[in-house]
Amino acid sequence: MLTQSHPWCFQPEHAALETLAAGFRAEGGIRERVAALGAAGLLQPRDTRSLAVVRRHLAYHAPLTDLAFVIQELGCTPLERAGALPEVVAEARAGRRVLAFGLTEPNAGSDVRGIETRAERDGAGWRLTGTKHFISNAPDCDGAVVFAVHEGTVGCWFVEAPPTSAQSVAAHSIGRLELDGTPAVRVAERGFGLAFATLERCRPSVGAAAVGLAARALDETVRHVHARHQFGAPLAALPVVRLRVAEMAVELELATLATLHACWKRDAAAPGERTAASSAVGKLAATEAAQRIIDAAVQLHGGAGVEEESVVQQLYRAVRPLRIYEGATDVLYTVIAEAILGPA
Ligand SMILES: Cc1cc2nc3c(=O)[nH]c(=O)nc-3n(C[C@H](O)[C@H](O)[C@H](O)COP(=O)(O)OP(=O)(O)OC[C@H]3O[C@@H](n4cnc5c(N)ncnc54)[C@H](O)[C@@H]3O)c2cc1C
Missing domain, CATH: 1.20.140.10 (Butyryl-CoA Dehydrogenase, subunit A, domain 3)
Structure with missing residues (x-):
C-alpha cells in the first residue's frame, strides 16, 4: 500500500481511500465499470494524491477499470473548473453518465494549436463541426467535453450524445467524435487554460x-x-x-x-x-x-x-x-x- 510505504506523502483520508480502491473489482464494459466506480464513491472529486492511490490499484488489477476511472476525471475537471453544467458533473461522479474528453484531432495531436473543429452560433445555442480522434471511451460516452475554434479562439463546449465511430487500440475503449453541425453547450470562451x-x-x-x-x-x-x-x-x-x-x-x-x-x-x-x-x-x-x-x-x-x-x-x-x-x-x-x- 502506497500510504503505508510512503507515509510522508499522505493524510489519513488517503489511507482509507486506498483500502477502498485496493479491494475494488468491477466487470463488464466501460459503462458497467463507471457505474460500479460511482456506486463505490470512487468518482468523487479529490486531490491528485487520491487519483494516484486509486489508479495504482485499479491499474494493478484491471487496466480497463483504470481507464473508466480516469476518463470520468478528464471529463468532469474542465466542467468543474468552469463552474458549468453541475447536473452533468453530479451524474458523472455518481457513475450514471459516461463522459469523454475531446481535444485531439487528425491534424492536431501533440500540437493542439492545430485544432480545426469549428463552433458556430445557432440562435441562443451552438453547433460544432469537425472530427476528434483517439478519444477514450467515445464509443460508450453519454456526453463529451470538446475543444473547438470560434473566431480564432479555442473554447470549450459540451456535446450530449455525440455521434461516434470506433477505433481499435488494444485493451482500450476508443473512437472518434464525428461532429457535423452537432448541437453543443458552451462551457468556456477560452478553452486552452x-x-x-x-x-x-x-x-x-x-x-x-x-x-x-x-x-x-x-x-x-x-x-x-x-x-x-x-x-x-x-x-x-x-x-x-x-x-x-x-x-x-x-x-x-x-x-x-x-x-x-x-x-x-x-x-x-x-x-x-x-x-x-x-x-x-x-x-x-x-x-x-x-x-x-x-x-x-x-x-x-x-x-x-x-x-x-x-x-x-x-x-x-x-x-x-x-x-x-x-x-x-x-x-x-x-x-x-x-x-x-x-x-x-
Ligand atoms: C490509447 C490512447 C488514448 C487517448 N485518449 C485521448 C482522449 O481521451 N482525448 C484526447 O483528446 N486525446 C486522446 N489521445 C490522443 C493523444 O493525446 C495523442 O495521441 C498524443 O497527444 C500524441 O498526438 P499524435 O498521436 O497526433 O502524435 P503526433 O503529434 O503526430 O506525434 C508523434 C510523435 O512525434 C514526436 N513529437 C511530436 N511533437 C514533438 C515535439 N514537439 N518534440 C519532440 N517530439 C515530438 C513524439 O515522439 C510523438 O509521439 C489518446 C491516444 C491514445 C494512443
Missing part, C-alpha cells in the same frame, strides 16, 4: 497507473521465477535473474517516488500556480520505467510471456499508450527543458 489545467492535474496520475502496471509485472515475475525450474533449480536461483528482478524493484521504487513527488507538488501548489514541469517529470519517469520493468517481466517469462492469455503480455500492451497520451515522452522533455533553459 481549461485543457492544460486538466492535463496538469491528471498527468501525474498517469505515472501512478504506470506504477500499478509495473508492480503487477514484478509480482507476476517473482511468482514465475520461483515456480519455473531450469538447469535443475528455480530461475530465481540464477544470478542474472536475481539481478534483473532487483533492477525491476529499484526502477519501480524510483518511478513511485517520481510519481508521488509530482502529485504532492500539484496538491501543494497555490491557486493558479503552474506545475507543468514537475507533472511532466512524474509522468515521464514513471511511464518510461514501467515500460522497462514490464519488458523485463516478459523476458523473464520466456515464451510464456508472449502468449495471448499471459498477464505480462497484456501488461506489455496496456503500458505502451501511456508513453504517448496526455503528452508524449518526447514532448514532455521539451516542457522540462523549457522550465530549465527558458523558451527555445
Whole structure:
C-alpha cells in the first residue's frame, strides 16, 4: 500500500481511500465499470494524491477499470473548473453518465494549436463541426467535453450524445467524435487554460497507473521465477535473474517516488500556480520505467510471456499508450527543458 510505504506523502483520508480502491473489482464494459466506480464513491472529486492511490490499484488489477476511472476525471475537471453544467458533473461522479474528453484531432495531436473543429452560433445555442480522434471511451460516452475554434479562439463546449465511430487500440475503449453541425453547450470562451489545467492535474496520475502496471509485472515475475525450474533449480536461483528482478524493484521504487513527488507538488501548489514541469517529470519517469520493468517481466517469462492469455503480455500492451497520451515522452522533455533553459 502506497500510504503505508510512503507515509510522508499522505493524510489519513488517503489511507482509507486506498483500502477502498485496493479491494475494488468491477466487470463488464466501460459503462458497467463507471457505474460500479460511482456506486463505490470512487468518482468523487479529490486531490491528485487520491487519483494516484486509486489508479495504482485499479491499474494493478484491471487496466480497463483504470481507464473508466480516469476518463470520468478528464471529463468532469474542465466542467468543474468552469463552474458549468453541475447536473452533468453530479451524474458523472455518481457513475450514471459516461463522459469523454475531446481535444485531439487528425491534424492536431501533440500540437493542439492545430485544432480545426469549428463552433458556430445557432440562435441562443451552438453547433460544432469537425472530427476528434483517439478519444477514450467515445464509443460508450453519454456526453463529451470538446475543444473547438470560434473566431480564432479555442473554447470549450459540451456535446450530449455525440455521434461516434470506433477505433481499435488494444485493451482500450476508443473512437472518434464525428461532429457535423452537432448541437453543443458552451462551457468556456477560452478553452486552452481549461485543457492544460486538466492535463496538469491528471498527468501525474498517469505515472501512478504506470506504477500499478509495473508492480503487477514484478509480482507476476517473482511468482514465475520461483515456480519455473531450469538447469535443475528455480530461475530465481540464477544470478542474472536475481539481478534483473532487483533492477525491476529499484526502477519501480524510483518511478513511485517520481510519481508521488509530482502529485504532492500539484496538491501543494497555490491557486493558479503552474506545475507543468514537475507533472511532466512524474509522468515521464514513471511511464518510461514501467515500460522497462514490464519488458523485463516478459523476458523473464520466456515464451510464456508472449502468449495471448499471459498477464505480462497484456501488461506489455496496456503500458505502451501511456508513453504517448496526455503528452508524449518526447514532448514532455521539451516542457522540462523549457522550465530549465527558458523558451527555445
Ligand atoms: C490509447 C490512447 C488514448 C487517448 N485518449 C485521448 C482522449 O481521451 N482525448 C484526447 O483528446 N486525446 C486522446 N489521445 C490522443 C493523444 O493525446 C495523442 O495521441 C498524443 O497527444 C500524441 O498526438 P499524435 O498521436 O497526433 O502524435 P503526433 O503529434 O503526430 O506525434 C508523434 C510523435 O512525434 C514526436 N513529437 C511530436 N511533437 C514533438 C515535439 N514537439 N518534440 C519532440 N517530439 C515530438 C513524439 O515522439 C510523438 O509521439 C489518446 C491516444 C491514445 C494512443
